[in-house]
Amino acid sequence: MSETTSKYKAPALERGLDILELLSEQDEAISKKDMVAKLGRSVNELYRMLAILEARGYITTEPESGKYRLTLKMFELSNKFPPMQRLLNAAGTEMAKLSEKTQQSCHLSVLHDAEMVVIAVQDSPYKMGFCIRLSARIDVHGSGSGFAMLAFQPEDQRRAILEASETPEPVIESVLSQMDKVRQKGYFIGASPQISGVTNISYPIFNSNRQVEAVLTMPFLTLNSDSLHHQVVSFEESRLAVADAADNLIHAIGGCTPE
Structure with missing residues (x-):
């Protein structure tokens, strides 16, 4: 993920964008644990954002594994x-x-x-x-x-x-x-x-x-x-x-x- 160079900070938004960018680079769904490790953030930092992104239809969890992957919503929006x-x-x-x-x-x-x-x-x-x-x-x-x-x-x-x-x-x-x-x-x-x-x-x-x-x-x-x-x-x-x-x-x- 690329680091923002803006003088303005929006931590929650940045966490959400980090998640979306990370998932866009994955060939397969990944677990919350792997996401925490790759992003260098705590579970608490990601938990609420994951819930919101899923509720809005940007990401989804696989029923059996509980791992996360992107939906096609961003493609549809573009x-x-x-x-x-x-x-x-x-x-x-x-x-x-x-x-x-x-x-x-x-x-x-x-x-x-x-x-x-x-x-x-x-x-x-x-x-x-x-x-x-x-x-x-x-x-x-x-x-x-x-x-x-x-x-x-x-x-x-x-x-x-x-x-x-x-x-x-x-x-x-x-x-x-x-x-x-x-x-x-x-x-x-x-x-x-x-x-x-x-x-x-x-x-x-x-x-x-x-x-x-x-x-x-x-x-x-x-x-x-x-x-x-x-x-x-x-x-x-x-x-x-x-x-x-x-x-x-x-x-x-x-x-x-x-x-």
């Missing part, structure tokens, strides 16, 4: 935010069509706390493909999504975002030197720094204020048509398909591309 809801509603259909057409996976991500966070994914319908998990956090300085997001920020904001992500200064300078080229093209294409054979195709999704709301990325996986014995959609065809899907998403949320 999806009530109108701009994001419109984008997610449109993305479901567009991303499914895109993957069906190209036989490639794709994902949608947004900038949050100086990282790109994946908010929607569509796996390839083919038996092989590359995919990324929902809610994954991606380095803004080392991803197609991050480059497409940064390129359309004001220059001072680009550096501020990279510094907030604790990117080393030499890397910051390297990234910033590429931004104008990406902005001029209107999208990013580049080899994945993590996975050999994968080329990221990333297109920004602009809102009505001509700001980047999200980024649509296809981690294009190079397939061998000779060994697969069927038609493989080319890289350029796939890029154009991503461009069309991005345009459709911009239109769906009433967005406008920069002049």
Whole structure:
């Protein structure tokens, strides 16, 4: 859990947020004893907060073990935010069509706390493909999504975002030197720094204020048509398909591309 840097203190609220953040990081439900140990707080500090969070539907206890886990309430609340809801509603259909057409996976991500966070994914319908998990956090300085997001920020904001992500200064300078080229093209294409054979195709999704709301990325996986014995959609065809899907998403949320 991250420590608050605010000059204002609300101990009860902080305890509640600590619990929610802890549970969000767990693959399985955890006991009150484990929660006390991980948070470094006493049972008395957590008891009342656990009861309130459960009564409000944010957490629940497993009947047999009595261990705690998150419910889907926070996910439901986040999806009530109108701009994001419109984008997610449109993305479901567009991303499914895109993957069906190209036989490639794709994902949608947004900038949050100086990282790109994946908010929607569509796996390839083919038996092989590359995919990324929902809610994954991606380095803004080392991803197609991050480059497409940064390129359309004001220059001072680009550096501020990279510094907030604790990117080393030499890397910051390297990234910033590429931004104008990406902005001029209107999208990013580049080899994945993590996975050999994968080329990221990333297109920004602009809102009505001509700001980047999200980024649509296809981690294009190079397939061998000779060994697969069927038609493989080319890289350029796939890029154009991503461009069309991005345009459709911009239109769906009433967005406008920069002049």
